[in-house]
Amino acid sequence: MAIPQYIRIKDAVRRRIEQAELRPGDRVPSENQLVAEFGVSRMTARRALLELADEGLLQRTQGLGSFVADLRPLSSISQIRNIAEEIRQRGHVHSCRVLVLNALPAPAELAAHMGLAAGELLYHSVLVHLENALPLQWESRHVTASLAPDYLQQDFSQTTPSAYLSAVAPLAEADQTVEAVLPAPSVADALAMPGDQPCLKITRRTFSHRGVVSLAELLHPGDRYRLxxxxDA
Amino acid sequence: MAIPQYIRIKDAVRRRIEQAELRPGDRVPSENQLVAEFGVSRMTARRALLELADEGLLQRTQGLGSFVADLRPLSSISQIRNIAEEIRQRGHVHSCRVLVLNALPAPAELAAHMGLAAGELLYHSVLVHLENALPLQWESRHVTASLAPDYLQQDFSQTTPSAYLSAVAPLAEADQTVEAVLPAPSVADALAMPGDQPCLKITRRTFSHRGVVSLAELLHPGDRYRLxxxxDA
DNA sequence: TGTCTATGGTTGTATATACAAACTAAAATA
DNA sequence: TATTTTAGTTTGTATATACAACCATAGACA
Structure with missing residues (x-):
């Protein structure tokens, strides 16, 4: 069973919405209609509709039906920053050292964090980005291999991973967290900073339409970087 | 059927987590254990666990079990959050200690940073916000006196400065920077944290239509706070 | 005409069952 | 001893069924 049935139903309904076949306010097929249409049980059809409602695409009312919700307002203030571009915009020289570049099966915890099956193939890269030869960012990135098959062949001293990935697996959305941490000794070393000084750590997941593309941990020396x-209110 | 069974199970599990009977990383009862304990079907117990996972309280892994998620709170970077509101939304108790509350003429550097004339009157407050009696934020704030004349008369153990200010000088826009720093000894002391551990520092300027209202420095213990x-692309 | 009562359709809750997939740990094997 | 196999537990997917709660409308009734 490659693709679960409820995913197929979700995709079908989503497509009808995205192609304006179903417009906001319209009633979508009822659970029982989906049962007939897709030949599944009601619980499976139900699950598809429930998850779509959970994603904000549908509005369900007991006794009435499921309806296409009003389109979500898009409010993205922050934007994904490409470190190389950022450095060049300051008129400085960006360079990059590749420390690690290999493949591995996803460990359980990482797989869970990325929403993948444990053991799925990941590529892993560890780079250090330098601004005028001074280390500015340590980047450890795990990439879903199936979504970026040529990852290991890239020359990351020329193209940044984020630039390559946005080419092969266009960015649909992303989320990130920001925190303050102490660097591991190896990281402090790579960043040419004392181990007792704080780092700004950004943990960023990027999604294409086909799923999680990569999970990146970006560490910056606290005294060299600000976000x-x-x-606007 | 007054209260659905799956709600009862969710509440029971949630209570054990909130009362620290189950701590982050601990395994919660499996679906089958809940079936035995509550006398429901597996699908019902399952629903309870799934919804808790959906709310971010649990982390589920096929073949392994369900675990209490890391409870470190996530705050949104792209909207101004009132720390008191944020804490209350987590169902926790917010309290506040006032360390400093006075007036002073703006020093040159500060005046420049706020876009004011040097010597203009500023109010200054230093507070510590606590979540369940544990310090979560150290807040040092300089306020343009002419835009918030009653600032010194406020009882900040009841109303937060940000709530008061947004009432007297509605927020038009804001900018902020985020960085990682080591806390000054007095700050570390106020936050009940070791002085060699990192802090997340947010420097935020808020503007009303009449100009800069306040400049705030917000410091959070690195291991208790994430942004x-x-x-959306 | 106006009100009340079925009636059918829809979502909500709940059970029982079956098999698949993933992980752990113990047992069997080389 | 080290490796492989097996068994058991746990979550994931899926079906079939039953009844409750809610809504709109058509039809019965006053």
Whole structure:
């Protein structure tokens, strides 16, 4: 069973919405209609509709039916920063050292964090980005191999992973967390900083339409990097 | 059927987590154990666990079990959050200690940073916000006196500065930077954390239509706080 | 005409069952 | 001893069924 049935039903309904075949306010097929259409049990059809409702695409009312919700307002203030571009915009020289580049089966914890099956093939790269020869970012990235098959063949001293990935698996969405940590000794070493000084750590997951593309851990020396954002009320 | 069974099970599991009977990383009862304990079918017990996982309280892995997730809170980077509200939304108790509350003429550097004339009157407050009696944020704030004349009369153990300010000088926009720093000894002391552990530092300027309202420095213990954001492409 | 009552359709809750997939750990094997 | 196999547990997917709760409408009734 390659693709679960409920996923197939979700995709079918989502497509009808995205192609404007079903418009906001329209009623989508009821659970029983999907049962007839897809030849599944009601619980399976139900699951598809429930998950779509959970994603905000549908609005369900007991006794009435399921309806296409109003389109989500898009409000993205922050943006994904490409470290190389950022450095060049400052008029400085960006360079990059590749420390690790290999493949491995996904360990359980990582797989869970990325929403993958444990054991699925991952590529792993560890790089250090330098601004005018001074280390600015340590980047450890795990990439879903099936979504970026040529990852290991890239020359990351020329193209950044984020640039390559956005070419082969276009960015659909991303989430990230920011925290303050102490660097592991090897990281402090790679960043040419004392081990007792803080780092800004960004953990970023990027998604294409086909799933999680990569999970990156980005560490910056606390005294060389700041994140900025602007908010309009 | 007043209260659905799956809600009862969710509440029971949630209670054990909130009362620290189950701690982050611990395994929660399996679906079959809940079946035995509550006398329900597996699908019902399963639903309870799935919804808790959906809420971020649990982490489930096929073949392994369900585990209490890391409870470190996630705050949104892209919207101004009131720390008190944030804590209450987690169902925890917010309290606040006032360390400093006074007035001073703006020093040159600060005036420049706020876009004011040097010597203009500022109010200054230093507070510590606690979540369940554990310090979560050290807040040092300089306020343009002319835009919030009653600042010194506020009882900040009841209302947060940010809530008061947004009432008297509605927020038009804001900018902020995020960095990782080591806390000054007095700050580490106020936050009940070791002085050699990193802090997440947010420097935030808020603007009303009449100009810069306040400049705030917010410091969080690195191991108790994360900032999160989501980006749609 | 206006109100009340079925009636059918829809989602919500719940059970019982079956097999697949993934992980752990113990037992069997080389 | 080291490796492979096996068994057991746990979560994932899927079906079939039953009844409850809710809604709209058509039809019965006053």
């Amino acid at each position: 900025g954002s602007h908010i | 999160g954001s989501h980006i």
